[in-house]
Amino acid sequence: MAHGFDVIGSKDKAIAIIEVRDEDAHAGAEKELANAIMARNRHIVSVLKKESAREGEFRVREYSLVAGDGDTEVLHIENGYRLLVDPQKAYFSNRESTERTRVASQVKPGELVMVMFAGIGPYAIAIAKAQPGVQKVIAVESNPEAVRYMEHNVRINKLSHKVQPVQGDVRDACTPWYGMCDRIVMPLPLGAGEFLDVAFECAKRGAIVQLYSWGNEADGSIYAAAEKTIESFAKKAGRTYEIIGRRKVLPYAPGRYKVCVEFKVL
Ligand SMILES: C[S@@+](CC[C@H](N)C(=O)[O-])C[C@H]1O[C@@H](n2cnc3c(N)ncnc32)[C@H](O)[C@@H]1O
Structure with a gap:
């Protein structure tokens, strides 16, 4: 259903972002997948589903919350520096x-x-x-x-x-x-x-x-x-x-x- 997923955040709090093809979309199955992702990865507290391409000047997508916490602001760690972001806003x-x-x-x-x-x-x-x-x-x-x-x-x-x-x-x-x-x-x-x-x-x-x-x-x-x-x-x-x-x-x-x-x- 989802072709892998991206994880943004850290070991303390992270979110997963899934992409589901239209023909595969099924609310029950998406929720099951999201719960399985969170059960296997305890640091993932929310699962967002991509609902659009990146749009407009700000290049931000629409997402829906499939499961977990509605607060999707996370501290992402990459190459030794920290980046606070909510992918729904930027x-x-x-x-x-x-x-x-x-x-x-x-x-x-x-x-x-x-x-x-x-x-x-x-x-x-x-x-x-x-x-x-x-x-x-x-x-x-x-x-x-x-x-x-x-x-x-x-x-x-x-x-x-x-x-x-x-x-x-x-x-x-x-x-x-x-x-x-x-x-x-x-x-x-x-x-x-x-x-x-x-x-x-x-x-x-x-x-x-x-x-x-x-x-x-x-x-x-x-x-x-x-x-x-x-x-x-x-x-x-x-x-x-x-x-x-x-x-x-x-x-x-x-x-x-x-x-x-x-x-x-x-
Ligand atoms: C593809 S994103 C890249 C952001 C960042 N460099 C990164 O890699 O995470 C492009 C960014 O350019 C900004 N942007 C688009 N048009 C712009 C403009 N005319 N002047 C300033 N920023 C602009 C968008 O809001 C967006 O955050």
Whole structure:
């Protein structure tokens, strides 16, 4: 019925998130499954069922509570840092922890990093934890609930001197850092490309941009769409660049992947 489930939280309190195909949906069976998950995993106190795709600007889904506690705020632990989140209020995916480690490991001492679309702060916090010599990480997010969690998460990880959460739309909120950033991370696969003009404005000469995008094998290369967008925005900005990395981040559907394309602004 459910194809595995995600667990967010810690050994003290966690929630499970299940996905049930429409043809398999059956309230009695879902409840039985949820109770079995909680019986086998004593730290799981609630089971949520995905009721929609990620929607709207804030990329949050609808969920229904199948069993357990209606309070679904949990403290998730990943790579040694803590993240408080209620997935019903703000985007969070535990499947991207490896990607965060990868991005964080590339950051060098002294860098000013701009994390756009920062959510509850996992990329910004991963970077500041892995590279204590980072100058500053600016983390811009429009969902007020996500910003509230990010501010809390920055505090509990003792990173207030390194991570600056900023509430607002990337299009307006990044202007104070125009021309100043050494690295720009853009973790919004659906639509980040449309903000590449802002990324070019933020980028110093030599800056590295990490653009996340959806990639389709049907386009000939899963990186084709992202690279076309980069080319078009660079032209409009009058900037030159060099692609320095391409990677599959996660599979999404047959022939469709979340990808990251990295380029250096010359
Ligand atoms: C895919 S989520 C990623 C969040 C976070 N980086 C993470 O990995 O958990 C994208 C985030 O971008 C935010 N967002 C979408 N459009 C935005 C915009 N124009 N300006 C600022 N934030 C935006 C959403 O609210 C959401 O939290």
